[in-house]
Amino acid sequence: MTSRTVAVLLAGGIGVRVGLGIPKQLIKIAGKAIVEHTLEVVNASPLIDEIIIVMNAGAIDQLTPLLDPGRFPKLSKIIPGGDTRNDSTQAALAAIDESPDTKVLFHDAVRPFVNERILRDCVEALETYDAVDTAIPSADTIIQVDQSNHISGIPDRSTLRRGQTPQAFRAGTIRRAYEIANKDPNFHATDDCGVVFAYLPDTPIFVIDGTAENMKVTEPIDVHIADKIFQMQSDSLADTATLPDLEGKVVVVLGGSYGIGESIVDLARTAGASVHQFSRSTTGTDVRSRSDVKKAFKAVHEQEGRIDVVVVTAGVLQVGPLAQTKTKTIRRGIEVNFLAPLIVARTAYKYLAKSGGQLLLFTSSSYTRGRANYGIYSASKAAVVNLTQSLSEEWAEDGVRVNCISPQRTHTPMRTQAFGEEALHTLLDPRDVAAVSLQVISGEMTGQVISVRVEDKR
Helix, strand or coil: CCCCEEEEEEECCCCCCCCCCCCHHHCEECCEEHHHHHHHHHHHCCCCCEEEEEECHHHHHHHHHHCCCCCCCCEEEEEECCCCHHHHHHHHHHCCCCCCCCEEEEEECCCCCCCHHHHHHHHHHCCCCCEEEEEEECCCCCCEECCCCCEEECCCHHHCEEEEEEEEEEHHHHHHHHHHHCCCCCCCCCCHHHHHHHHCCCCCEEEEECCCCCCCCCCHHHHHHHHHHHHHHHHHHCCCCCCCCCCCCEEEEECCCCHHHHHHHHHHHHCCCEEEEECHHHHCCCCCCHHHHHHHHHHHHHHHCCCCEEEECCCCCCCCCHHHCCHHHHHHHHHHHHHHHHHHHHHHHHHHHHHCCEEEEECCHHHHCCCCCCHHHHHHHHHHHHHHHHHHHHCHHHCCEEEEEEECCECCHHHHHHHCCCCHHHCECHHHHHHHHHHHHHCCCCCCEEEECCCCCC
16 A cells, blocks of 8 residues: 655744744745745645645634635645644644654745655655655855854864755654654754654664755745745746647737737737737827726727736837936836836726736836936836736735736837847847747746846857
């Protein structure tokens, strides 16, 4: 009989160090709570039969919506954790079947970048070993200090590892270790492998390789790093060879008369979508006008009965020193590049909430660092990124996804007008940006900023 494998997500922390006033596992990154990201990876693994979350008792009700068989069929229960990591582990063991052969993986809920390879290595190692740890080599020299804060030893770095999770065990082994430990009045351990190491010294603990990305979100800076890792992961969407199937989808593109917008319109139609494009030059639609935008959406809905995707590619790029730029020009740049996405988002919301659809916005690679002579543009685009992230959280409960494409320099009429002719091998083709956009439209992500980079075509 094949043994079952149970994954336990330890989410008992209260997030004091991260400093955001809520349990760290509930902090939202890329549109979802960290524990949701972790749960998605573990639930998707074919090697995992059941998942249990051990949650901070004071916030356990905030995870109740995750007990959705349609979304997370392997999640069986969410139980309150104890005062310590060891108490939480024992609470989980009490909730697992009594078979000593059951494989149990304990994983920090705030390590959302665990991957299928790590899970597989842990489960497979339990065929040979009763205890398994996950670790990576230390890139830093580790020093020992005495009570006076003087260096007392410098261990050989080649033998040192930085511990991660999952930590995996045969249930009978970890239960026996805790039974012995609980009889020790001086018992103290910071992790479960430490309990086995101290109280079952004859049990070898095998170490599998983790990854640098399998980080634990603990400090404030970790939140920012995790957000960037999600953006890096989303870069893999840049496979433009195959278009997704958009048959039956109704797509509205604002700013679809040329450049990236025009390419999205063409490729979305090729992918089977019913596409409606609006712009000042083709339909007289001014994206800065709420009445114009409202009229456009109403017309599409009356014709199609639904709207699944709204894309906003409209933008203006003005180049020049701020001190010499006319107020009228400044106002136009802010209105088209930022006010228009706000107007479109407000107007589109009711349609997208009804369809469980997606809003796709566009930023610029310049949003990360303002550059001389087009600060108005880059500042507005930075605001669009912030808008994307905030709306993805606001609209998550309604099933509306909000994402943002960040293309590098792209060969569009807007760029040519601003900078003149440039070497084509240094520029993105608008159709490549459009292809990535369709991949995002067809996916389930939200709150993401997806970079599309230039590949040298020489």
